Amino acid sequence: QVQLLESGGGVVQPGRSLRLSCAASGFIFSSSGMHWVRQAPGKGLEWVAVISSDGSIKFYADSVKGRFTISRDNSQNTLYLQMNSLRPEDTAVYYCAKEGTMTSFDSWGQGTLVTVSS
Amino acid sequence: IQLTQSPSSLSASIGDRVTITCRASQGIGGYLAWYQQKLGKAPKLLIYGASTLQSGVPSRFSGSGSGTDFTLTISSLQPEDFATYYCQQLYSYPSTFGQGTRLDIK
Numbered sequence: 001q002v003q004l005l006e007s008g009g010g011v012v013q014p015g016r017s018l019r020l021s022c023a024a025s026g027f028i029f030s031s032s033g034m035h036w037v038r039q040a041p042g043k044g045l046e047w048v049a050v051i052s053s054d055g056s057i058k059f060y061a062d063s064v065k066g067r068f069t070i071s072r073d074n075s076q077n078t079l080y081l082q083m084n085s086l087r088p089e090d091t092a093v094y095y096c097a098k099e100g101t102m103t104s105f106d107s108w109g110q111g112t113l114v115t116v117s118s
Numbered sequence: 119i120q121l122t123q124s125p126s127s128l129s130a131s132i133g134d135r136v137t138i139t140c141r142a143s144q145g146i147g148g149y150l151a152w153y154q155q156k157l158g159k160a161p162k163l164l165i166y167g168a169s170t171l172q173s174g175v176p177s178r179f180s181g182s183g184s185g186t187d188f189t190l191t192i193s194s195l196q197p198e199d200f201a202t203y204y205c206q207q208l209y210s211y212p213s214t215f216g217q218g219t220r221l222d223i224k
Contacts, residue, residue, distance in 0.1 A: 037161075044204065044215060045153075045155075045161065045204055045218070047206075047214065050211065050213070059211035059212065060212070061212045062212065100163070101167065101170070102148070102149060102166050102167045102208060103149070103213075104163055104166035104172075104206075105151070105161070105163060106166075106172065108162070110160055111160055
């Protein structure tokens, strides 16, 4: 079965960087678009970024554009999110999600918490 | 593209029929998905393509609509259905979610 396992979350000071990873298994990773979605404490879902199956196409939410970079290593079945210049408003649980039919998100990881605080 | 869900919260009883609506600020064809999220858990895909039931999702869930107006209906509420529901547009990037509808027990 599909498994997505995020890691790399933690507490970080404003202005610092963090890299999240998402280890994928149970499907052909190199054939699937992948996304990051975040959820601030007590708030709704916010889409963050997408990367195409071969890594050639990427889109970002305006709130993270220029600060976050999505990437993938298809040889390692791993998705990444490099987060630079972190702000307190980036505090959230970050989920990776697999793209399915009509680009819906048919599988999600369990999430990793990022807390940006001094 | 903005998505507006209504209501924001809803109280209902076991066995009730419940409808949640999602309105898009511009036409998105059928590129709409619905998710269920329980407290402390990841979202779960219920409906994609506005009306197609995801594999393994009970048939009491159904979706309809196209263009700008969409609905999620639960035909007969079960105890495990009390959760928060989100719509999402997949028509164009940035993808967006509705603000969520919290469904709790009356």
